[in-house]
Amino acid sequence: METSYPLLPLRDIVVFPGMVVPLFVGRAKSVAALEAAMEGGKEIALVAQLDPACDDPEREDLYDLGVVAQVLQMLKLPDGTVRVMVEGSMRVQLEEVIPAGDYVAARVSEVTAREAEGTEVTAMMRQVVEQFGEYTKLKKNGDEDTGDALKEIEDAGELADTIAAGIAVKVSDKQALLTEPDPLKRLEMVMAFMEGELSVLQVERKIRGRVKRQMEKNQREYYLNEQLKAIQNELGGSDEETNELDELAKQIAATKLSKEARAKAEGELKKLKGMQPMSAEATVIRNYLDVLLGLPWGKRSKVKKDIAAAQDVLDADHYALEKVKDRIVEYLAVQARTNKLKGPILCLVGPPGVGKTSLGKSIAKATGREFVRQSLGGVRDEAEIRGHRRTYIGSLPGKIVTNLRKAGKANPLFLLDEIDKLGQDFRG
Numbered sequence: 001m002e003t004s005y006p007l008l009p010l011r012d013i014v015v016f017p018g019m020v021v022p023l024f025v026g027r028a029k030s031v032a033a034l035e036a037a038m039e040g041g042k043e044i045a046l047v048a049q050l051d052p053a054c055d056d057p058e059r060e061d062l063y064d065l066g067v068v069a070q071v072l073q074m075l076k077l078p079d080g081t082v083r084v085m086v087e088g089s090m091r092v093q094l095e096e097v098i099p100a101g102d103y104v105a106a107r108v109s110e111v112t113a114r115e116a117e118g119t120e121v122t123a124m125m126r127q128v129v130e131q132f133g134e135y136t137k138l139k140k141n142g143d144e145d146t147g148d149a150l151k152e153i154e155d156a157g158e159l160a161d162t163i164a165a166g167i168a169v170k171v172s173d174k175q176a177l178l179t180e181p182d183p184l185k186r187l188e189m190v191m192a193f194m195e196g197e198l199s200v201l202q203v204e205r206k207i208r209g210r211v212k213r214q215m216e217k218n219q220r221e222y223y224l225n226e227q228l229k230a231i232q233n234e235l236g237g238s239d240e241e242t243n244e245l246d247e248l249a250k251q252i253a254a255t256k257l258s259k260e261a262r263a264k265a266e267g268e269l270k271k272l273k274g275m276q277p278m279s280a281e282a283t284v285i286r287n288y289l290d291v292l293l294g295l296p297w298g299k300r301s302k303v304k305k306d307i308a309a310a311q312d313v314l315d316a317d318h319y320a321l322e323k324v325k326d327r328i329v330e331y332l333a334v335q336a337r338t339n340k341l342k343g344p345i346l347c348l349v350g351p352p353g354v355g356k357t358s359l360g361k362s363i364a365k366a367t368g369r370e371f372v373r374q375s376l377g378g379v380r381d382e383a384e385i386r387g388h389r390r391t392y393i394g395s396l397p398g399k400i401v402t403n404l405r406k407a408g409k410a411n412p413l414f415l416l417d418e419i420d421k422l423g424q425d426f427r428g
Contacts, residue, residue: 004098005037005045005068006036006040006044006045006103006104007033007047007097007103008044009048009062010023010047013171014171014175014177016161016164017089017158018087018158019161020072022085023084023085023086024084025081025082025083026082028102029102029104033105034082035103036100036103037071038071038074042071043068045066045067045069045092045108046067047062047094048171050062050063052171062097064179065091065092065178065179066091066178067090067092067178068089069086069088070086070087071086072085073085090110090111091113092110092111111181113157114182115157116156124188125159127191129150129151131195132194138198138201138205156187160177160187163194164178164190167190167194168197169193177189177190228274245273248293249269252265255293255298258297265292268289269289271285272285272286280393294405295401295405295410296409296410301368301369303368303369304368305367310332310366311325311329317361318362324359328346328363331344357373357415363413364412367413369411369412370409370413372412372414374399374403376417377418383398
């Protein structure tokens, strides 16, 4: 049996039988259709649009199946839109769209509801109700009364429609649920959609929990750091100290330290942050970090391997000394050839004034390295060379480390001058 009703096309919603939903209507034809329904039997045909962006839908722009709904309440708002409360009553097949003056009418035929009984249907209904309970808990948009009300529903089709109205899926998926005539298949579809939504909601909950934990950790660290700054300020610290620590952290991040040196530097900086700025140990750690970061990490001179050019430099700087110069050139040639010579040391022996120190300068010039002269005459303590322990007050790095900082390169040529005088004192 075919009947005509005023037609209200829906943009982003599908109304199911038994579903009570508020709608906001703004299009002139739709408002006129509502007024016509209120003048008649308060019944209106609701059909979803294929394209929500279409403002004046024709028959081909609408789905084939919709519902006839009862208009419960209608309220005109000051901006010209209408708020209406409707309740779906039955499924209908859209046969024809008929222009009716200011609005559009729909000629529809009722779709007979199918019955579904049996143990399989009962089991499926229980599973769907249980799964919907989990869904509402994760979604946090339901209450306990909803679950109790669903358990009271005995008709499979009514249960499928009620749950379909409460899950967040695409309009096309909801329309597929509305179109499916078999209640058991409809329950299976509802369960499948809920299963997909549940997996998404569980991932969302994990992400929210992870973000929340990270935010709590960051907030806790920020709060504790602010407390620490306030305590340090009360005990005589200042913002200058904080700026200095931030500067040290930036230097550690920017310097090309080795893995071990970086771990050590970060550990020392962490200790320094927890100390009083004026304490003796803080001064020692600060000096240690200054020395460590002042070393030429990753800065190397480009070594020249031109043997003929090295010979020319030696000849230009020194007259005669042929055996010595030949030995030096041989050494440089082997080093250039193998490129694996470790611990390269040359020992120059001779009386004062024969050119040992100047030969060292010439070798540095020939190879393109920085030249560092380390005089060992009169050194009485090996700590002057290798440095003092940090436990000593006023401890300093050794001469080798100090000269490395001065050279500014990690591969300078070191000349240990007057090594024969090392350790000579009144004891012999």
